[in-house]
Amino acid sequence: MSQPLLEVKGLKKYFSVKSGFWGKEKVVRAVDGVHLTVYPGETLSIVGESGCGKSTTGRCILRLIEPTEGEILFQGRDIRALNAAELRAARRDMQLVFQDPFASLNPRKTVGQILLDPLIVHGIGTPAERRKRVEEMIEIVGLTRQHLHRFPHEFSGGQRQRIGIARALILRPKLVVADEPVSALDVSIQAQILNLLKDLQREFQLTYLFISHDLSVVRHISDRVAVMYLGKVVEVADKTVLYERPIHPYTQALLSAVPVPDPTREVKRILLEGDLPSPANPPAGCQFHPRCRHCMEVCRTTVPPLKEAEPGHLVACHLG
DSSP, rough: OOOOEEEEEEEEEEEEESSSSSSSEEEEEEEEEEEEEEOOOOEEEESSSSSSSSSHHHHTTTTSSOOEEEEEEEEEEGGGOOOHHHHOOOOOOEEEEEEEETTOOOSSSSSHHHHHHHHHTOOOOOOHHHHHHHHHHHTTOOOOOGGSSOOOSSSOOHHHHHHHHHHHTTTOOEEEEEEETTSSSOOHHHHHHHHHHHHHHHHHEEEEEOSSOOOOHHHHHHHHHEEEETTTEEEEEEEEHHHHHHOOOHHHHHHHTTTOOTTTTTTOOOOOSSSSOOTTTTOSSTGGGGGGGGGHHHHHHHHOOOOOETEEEEOOOOOO
16 A cells, blocks of 8 residues: 555643633543544545544644644645744645635636635746646536636636536645535535546546535545544444444444435444433443443443444444
């Protein structure tokens, strides 16, 4: 296997919050010791319930949010050790596609200006070369040159997401963090955007860190899948292995909840008891044990390490 493009080791992000003016300060463990490895040309997806820390993980990797602890190695270089100028240069190779395409685009600028800005900031090309690259990119994502003179509010949600993808790719990055890029779109438009992302990956040799809560979408686009629960990665595997032979009880429950289009097919649903615990007061031991149907005494006291259950299949569970 080739050298990793991205390695995340022991990533943590804690937030301090107060309940009321005189309330006691609490620490919210949004990301609590995440380990990930992403290889060139692959799509690694992060899935989990809302509030599990997947989006915070993606933003910490790009240092849009400053991590509390941990290493983030991009092409062997520690991103956390870079100063402001070095980080700006490194971000040419790391870009983000936002969840909300409308909120992520400047409403006062035309599409042409939005796509030109990254090239100007990084000092790429002459004015004529920049205009040519902008015109080429807008056509690559399925829009026309006439769209460059319009403002974001003049487009549909799917078109705006195409513009967001064009902005992310205009610098020819190596890594793209896609933070739930299709969750705000209609189902028919979701398929178009997912196919576009796959086509662009082949054309530009891109590597994706794809964040989603939709397991059907993840199965379509991923090579490998990492499952997160309450700020921790609990299982990582090739998508085929994960969907056919999940080991962690949480992964099994997630997959059992995926809708099946065949009404005659009987599916055994695994219902989790209780709600997702608060990251400000996580359970001791395995954080999933209050909701786990296989809970043992060791689960209540000891945190299971993320270990290899079989080649390429990692799981953090005492049963695995």
